[in-house]
Amino acid sequence: MNNAYTRLCQRFRRLSRFGHLSAIAGWDMQTMMPAGGSEARGEALAELSLLQHQLLTDKENGDLLRAAADLPLTPDERANLQEMTRQWQQAVLLPAELVEAKSIAGMRCEHAWRTQRQANDWQGFSENLREVVRLSRQEADIRATANGTSRYDALLDLYEPGMDSQQLDSVFNDLKQWLPALLTRVVEKQSATRPRTPTGTFPPPLQKQLGLQVMQTLGFDFNHGRLDISAHPFCGGVPEDVRITTRYDEQHLLSALMGVIHETGHARYEQNLPKQWAGQPAGLARSTAIHESQSLFMEMQLGRSREFLEFIQPQVEAIFGSQPALEKDNFVALAQQVKPGFIRVDADEVSYPAHVMLRYDIEKALIEGEIEVEDIPSLWDEKMHHYLGLDTRGNYREGCMQDIHWTDGAFGYFPTYTLGAMYAAQLFAAAKQQLPAISEEIARGNLQNISGWLNDHIWQYGSLLTTDELLTKATGQTLNPAFFRQHLEQRYCS
Numbered sequence: 001m002n003n004a005y006t007r008l009c010q011r012f013r014r015l016s017r018f019g020h021l022s023a024i025a026g027w028d029m030q031t032m033m034p035a036g037g038s039e040a041r042g043e044a045l046a047e048l049s050l051l052q053h054q055l056l057t058d059k060e061n062g063d064l065l066r067a068a069a070d071l072p073l074t075p076d077e078r079a080n081l082q083e084m085t086r087q088w089q090q091a092v093l094l095p096a097e098l099v100e101a102k103s104i105a106g107m108r109c110e111h112a113w114r115t116q117r118q119a120n121d122w123q124g125f126s127e128n129l130r131e132v133v134r135l136s137r138q139e140a141d142i143r144a145t146a147n148g149t150s151r152y153d154a155l156l157d158l159y160e161p162g163m164d165s166q167q168l169d170s171v172f173n174d175l176k177q178w179l180p181a182l183l184t185r186v187v188e189k190q191s192a193t194r195p196r197t198p199t200g201t202f203p204p205p206l207q208k209q210l211g212l213q214v215m216q217t218l219g220f221d222f223n224h225g226r227l228d229i230s231a232h233p234f235c236g237g238v239p240e241d242v243r244i245t246t247r248y249d250e251q252h253l254l255s256a257l258m259g260v261i262h263e264t265g266h267a268r269y270e271q272n273l274p275k276q277w278a279g280q281p282a283g284l285a286r287s288t289a290i291h292e293s294q295s296l297f298m299e300m301q302l303g304r305s306r307e308f309l310e311f312i313q314p315q316v317e318a319i320f321g322s323q324p325a326l327e328k329d330n331f332v333a334l335a336q337q338v339k340p341g342f343i344r345v346d347a348d349e350v351s352y353p354a355h356v357m358l359r360y361d362i363e364k365a366l367i368e369g370e371i372e373v374e375d376i377p378s379l380w381d382e383k384m385h386h387y388l389g390l391d392t393r394g395n396y397r398e399g400c401m402q403d404i405h406w407t408d409g410a411f412g413y414f415p416t417y418t419l420g421a422m423y424a425a426q427l428f429a430a431a432k433q434q435l436p437a438i439s440e441e442i443a444r445g446n447l448q449n450i451s452g453w454l455n456d457h458i459w460q461y462g463s464l465l466t467t468d469e470l471l472t473k474a475t476g477q478t479l480n481p482a483f484f485r486q487h488l489e490q491r492y493c494s
Contacts, residue, residue, distance in 0.1 A: 003067075003068070003071060004063075004064040004065075004067035004068040004071065005064075005068040005071055005073060005077065005081065007064055008061070008064050008065065008068055008081070008084055009080075009280060011055065011058075011061065011064075012084060012087075012279065012280055012281060013279040013280065014055065015052055015055055015056060016278075016279040016280070017279070018048060018051065018052050018055070019052065019238070020238045020240075020241075021048065022045060022048050022049065022052070023236055023237050023238055023243075024237060024238075024241065024243070025041065025044070025045055025048070026045065026236060027228075027236045027237055027243040027245075028041075029041050029045070029107070029111075030230045030231065030232075030234070030236075030245070031228045031229065031230050031243075031245060032228075035111075038107070038108075038111040041107070042103075042104055042107035042108060042111070043104070045103060045107060046100050046103040046104045046107070047100075049099060049100065049103040050096055050099060050100045050103075053091055053094070053096055053099045054096060056087060056088060056091040056092075057088070057091050057092045057096075061088055062088065062092070065081070065084065065085050065088060068081055069081065076277075076282065076464055079282055079463070079464045079465070080277065080280050080281060080282035080464075083280075083281030083282050083284070083463050084280075084281050086161070086281075087281055090143075090158065093142050093143055093146050094139060094142060098135065098138060098139060098142075101135055102132075102135045102136070102139065102409055105128070105131045105132050105135055105409075106132055106407060106408030106409050107408070108128055109125075109128035109129055109131070109132050109407040109408065110404060110407035110408055112124065112125065112128055113125060113128075113401070113404065113407045114231045116401070117231075117396075117397050117401045117402070118397065120394075120395070120396050120397045120401075121396075122377060122396040122400070122401060125396075125401055126373050126374065126376075128407075129373050129406065129407070130373045132406065132407065132408070132409045133366060133367075133373055133409075135409065136155070136367065136409040136411055137151065137367060137369065139155070139409070140152070140154050140155050140367050140411075143155065143157075149164065150165065150368065151367050151368050151369075152165055152363075152364045152367045152368055152411070152412065153165050155367060155411050155412035156168075156412035156415065157412075158412060159287065159288040159289070159410075159412050159413050159416055160287050160288055160289050160412075160415070160416055160419065160467070161287060161466070161467070162466065162467060162468070163289075163415075163419070165364060168360065168415050168419075171418075171419070171422075171479075171481055172357050172360065172418075174481060175353055175357065175418075175481070176357070178485060179350075179353060179354065180387075182350065182485075182488060182489065182492075182493070183338070183340070183350050183351055183354075185493065186338045186350055186492045186493065187338055187339070187340070189492075189493070190333075190337065190338055193333070195325070195330045195333035195334045195337060196324050196325040196330050197325060198253060198323060198325040198326060198334075199323060199325065200320075200323075201250040201251065202248075202249075202250055202251070202252070202253045202320060203250060204229075204248035204250065204256075206319050206320060207248050207253065207256050207257070208227065208248070209319055210257060210315060210316065210319050210320075211227060211246065211256065211257060211260040212227060213312075213315055214257065214260060214261060214264075214312060214315075215227065215260060215264050217311075217312070217445050217447065218261065218264045218265075218268065218298060218447065219268055219447060219448075219451050220264050220267055220268065220271075221242075221271050224239075224240055224241060224242060224271055225237065225241065225242035225243065225244065225267055225271065226242075226243060226244075227244055227245070227246070227260065228243065228244075228245045229245060229246065229247060229248065230245035230246075230247065231247065231404070232247070232345075232403070232404040233245055233246045233247060233259045233262070233263055233345065234263065234404075235263045235266035235267050235270065235295075237270075238270075239270045239271055239273050239278065239283075240278075242267040242270045242271055244260070244263035244264065244266070244267050245263070246259040246260050246263065247259070253316070253320070254334060254335055255346050258299055258303060258304070258335070259345065261298050261299045261303040262295045262296070262298065262299035262303075263295065264295075264298055265294045265295035265296065265297055265298030265299060266291060266294060266295045268294065268298070268451070268454075268459075269285060269291060269294040269295075269454075269458070269459055270285065272454075272455055272459035272460070273285065273459060273462045274459075274460055274461070274462045274464070277462055277464070281463060282462050282463050282464050283462045283463070284462060284463050285462065285463070286458075286461070286462065286463050286465070286466075286467055286470060287416070287467055288413060288416040288420075289415075289416035289419035289420045289423060289467070290420070290423060290458070290467055290470065291416075291420070292416050292417055292419070292420025292421070292423075292424075293419075293420040293421075293423035293424040293427060293458075294420075294424075294454070294458065294459075295420070296349075296420050296421050296424040297424040297427060297428060297454070300349045300421065300424060301424050301425065301427075301428040301487070302428075302442060302447075302450070304335050304336055304349070304491075305439075305442060306332050306336075307439050307440075307442040307443040308442050308443075309328075309331060309332045309335050309336075310328050310332065310443065311442065311443055311444070311445045312445075313326070313327075313328050313331045313332075316331065336348075336491065336492070338350045338351065338492060339351075340354075340388040340389060340390060341388075341390075342384075342390060342392065342395070342398035342399065342402070343398060343402055344356075344359075344402065344403065349421065349488065350488055350492060351388060352417070352418070352421065353418045353421065354387035354388050355387075355388075356414055356415060356417045356418040357387065357418070358380070358383040358384065358387055359403070359414040360414055360415050361379075361383060362376060362379055362380065362383070362400075363406070363411045363412070363414060365379075366411070367411050367412075376400050377392075377393075377396065377399065377400055380392060380399050380400040381393050381399065384399070419479070421484060422479060422481050422483065422484040423471065423479065425483040425484040425486070425487040426471065426475050426477075426479070426480060426483040426484075427454075427457070427458070427471075427474055427475060428487070429475070429483050429486070429487070430457075430474055430475040430476070431450060431453050431454075434453065435449055435450070435453060437449075438450065457470070457473060457474035458470060458474065
């Protein structure tokens with residue numbers, strides 16, 4: 001039967017295959033590609049992006065979508081059609097030349113950022129960032145006009161469908177009421193018994209060995225993925241070929257280890273998306289925040305639990321040797337240490353939301369045109385001092401240049417990190433209630449039941465359900481930030 005819906009499935013499967021190539025070429029650009037290949041790769045990816053845009057915005061797709069809406073589809077097919085329609089509506093708004101220009105500007109900015117950040121070169125970075133912001137504002141204007149929203153909400157919807165800044169402001173305003181006092185309380189409590197600092201260096205090859213062992217414990221499928229190094233840790237590729245990366249610091253063991261656990265959470269979600277919907281929009285991850293909930297479920301809820309840390313501690317000593325700082329109690333204390341710092345990706349889970357709120361404040365004002373790129377450093381320092389008591393004046397490398405997200409115009413992405421942390425806490429609370437032996441199983445390194453629970457409640461649904469439907473099905477309610485507060489207070493204050 002070659003009806004409108006079947007033809008749409010064929011078209012979106014083709015788009016998915018081009019997306020596969022784009023994802024792997026993008027991974028290579030950040031891991032393997034020699035610096036001299038940047039310009040040509042950027043042009044090639046921009047061409048591929050333009051081709052995908054042309055295929056998606058083909059006028060006939062609109063006719064097919066309207067025709068398919070009248071067909072007797074199953075509930076899952078209708079959910080897939082809804083996701084097709086959403087993708088088409090988002091794409092058809094943008095002129096092809098803007099898509100191409102934004103792709104080129106983003107890749108140019110990101111590639112230069114790799115060396116500019118190391119050189120603390122804000123002036124050079126800001127020149128590229130201005131063009132990215134200019135084009136992102138153009139996109140936001142177009143989307144906001146079509147959707148009847150603010151500029152920022154129009155971009156936020158790309159990452160977290162159904163969420164808007166009014167809801168975010170409510171969530172973050174609640175956080176601001178209790179998080180600073182909790183952070184102070186935890187820091188004061190931990191100051192009485194500071195953990196020992198490991199001595200010596202931790203060679204990257206040995207750190208990688210440990211990371212691979214932990215990935216295996218977490219259930220990563222090495223037949224459909226791999227671990228590499230990049231300037232900024234990420235999970236990319238496609239479900240059939242998931243690429244995760246980390247970065248190593250010889251002086252610090254936990255940074256790369258926890259980064260690997262985090263990205264493995266993303267990867268397990270990708271590797272377990274519904275195979276029967278592969279190549280279709282319904283087979284994709286639900287949203288950025290749900291994706292982040294899976295990585296933070298692994299890294300924070302599970303990976304920094306005493307049970308899991310005590311399980312992997314013998315592996316740490318087997319690889320790096322015995323020393324007082326790596327003994328069980330101290331190793332746990334190190335991994336659960338709360339200490340406000342400059343770098344978001346290395347932040348503990350108590351201070352992490354402050355990093356997100358800082359970025360949310362700035363990027364929302366930037367997209368709405370209330371500030372300009374040159375205002376970012378002073379605002380960053382002001383908010384770092386307010387939220388975390390830290391001074392970043394002149395320290396762009398550890399300040400406003402530390403993240404990769406703004407380089408390619410990913411405005412609206414940062415809030416999903418804290419939403420993901422809240423979803424993760426809510427999901428883990430439900431899992432503990434439904435799996436009474438979960439703590440004992442984690443202590444033995446047996447994560448099969450946890451993986452099964454995540455598959456049953458999150459992974460197998462892809463985008464067949466909305467975020468609210470997923471959460472309600474798994475936990476009995478939509479987002480409830482109280483679970484996040486309860487988790488932090490139980491782990492760090494009890």
